[in-house]
Amino acid sequence: MAAQTVEAITDGVPAYAKAFSGPLGPQIEKAVRAALGTFLNLVSRPAGRGQGSPLAPALEAAYALGRGEARNGRSLDALLAAYRLGARVAWRELAAISVRGGQDSGTIAHFAEQVFAYIDELSAASVAGHADELATSNRARRRHLEHLAQVLLAGEPEHVVLAAAERAEWASPQTLTALLVPEPATRAVLELLDARTLQAAEAGPDETSVLLVPDAQGVSRAHLMRLLAGRGAIVGPSRPWLQVRESLARAVRTARFAPSAGGAVVDTEEHLVSLVVNADPQALADLREKALAPLAGERSATAEKLAETLRGWLLHHGRRDEVAAALFVHPQTVRYRMTRVRELYGDRLRDPQWLLLLTVALA
Incomplete structure (x- = not known):
């Protein structure tokens, strides 16, 4: 039955065809056989038996499968499809055996219910593993991105910044533009911007967040201004990305004498004379x-x-x-x-x- 299940999944779920037909094929078949055995052990237990459950190892394996899919950058679509297909194949064979064994229809129907309940539990464990792995990796990446923003704005040596960018798996742009955004609007603004936008922790004046936007120079700056309309942002100049602290410094200076009013966007490029005159x-x-x-x-x-x-x-x-x-x-x-x-x-x-x-x- 395990061999038939693997063959059906190989034919029906293209994403797994290569893995199942390669060196991992025997190991995968062994895992399918173990999952089937766990199910049969589970439904064969006498009523009232102790609380130790043979289901735990199968759930742990399914959880690990979900985490592995997330680590490899895949969604759960293929894995859940494999579960569903495997359940159908397994049940078809189990039902045939049950009929040959003379089981009555009520017992067979109850058996079917247990088969699909088992698959649901395995699926739920894999979903939990996938979600936990994504949450863990996303938290780690967010920490790396925040650290990158911190070293950029602190003026750390170039090799330190480049190492931080590599750890964060962040593709460096040509320029970065610093924005000061009111904290309540930060999440909404981030959803509008380039996915590589960095958020700096505790770098801006009171009640503002600092965002570092990639490649917002030239015609892209006008587009950025339109996106920020009504958000009360202050936009610094574009600078080569390793020099973005200059952009933030100008935005902060501008905020002192030209704060945003009524949600209007403040472009520091329109206040160059005032910046010079008010420098001292x-x-x-x-x-x-x-x-x-x-x-x-x-x-x-x-x-x-x-x-x-x-x-x-x-x-x-x-x-x-x-x-x-x-x-x-x-x-x-x-x-x-x-x-x-x-x-x-x-x-x-x-x-x-x-x-x-x-x-x-x-x-």
Whole structure:
């Protein structure tokens, strides 16, 4: 019966044809014979016998089979199909023997029920083994991926990072882009991104997660922005993947002065001037104090209006009507204010270095 079962599985389940016909064939037939023997021992036991069950070794073997399928990267489809086919073949032979032996129909029906209950138990054990192996391997791989993200952002030597990537079985991209994502949105965002995206543990500011997205440069960046719409993410620049900590540093700096509002995506590439100007807050404060020193003698409200008008004059290259439109005032008001500014600044408004200083200070 074991030989017939193996032959039927070989013909009916192509995934096992090679294994069954090769050197493992005799071992597999032996295992099938053992499973059949276990079943016959189980149903032959007298009622009320002790609690030790001959089923345990068979369940352990089925559990190990499920784990082995998972380790080899296969689903359980072929194994469960083999169980079902094997049960049909075995039952056909067992039924024939039972009929020849003169068993009544009630006994044969009960016997059939036990056959398929046994196969169900073996199948359930294999399913459990498969699930446990996947869970174990997935947990291990997640730990390796988290470690890879950690060494990347810590700036570890290249050989350390490459070893971590190899352990995690992670195919390195050309670039990585750091994202800051609100923690409640992290899972949903991950489902939208490249499967190679790394998640760094405890690397972002409060209540944000850090994700490292592969190859989101060029036209892919625009696609990434569309995917993140409404998620409140802050997107750093793309960098060669070994230099991704630079991308994260820029995203963190941007978050300090341009946090996401209403779920809008913040692109750090649109804040380059502000990033430069705010790189040293104390230097910026000193620069503004120097640039606005000529206005110090004016009343506070007047000085503020003059500074605002000077900023408009710089940004619009002295075009009075455009300055007036930007400030929502009459062009004559702009003329009056700029006359006063020229009185206070004198020749400095014709000095390129002073114009640069004023532009940065008032940006």
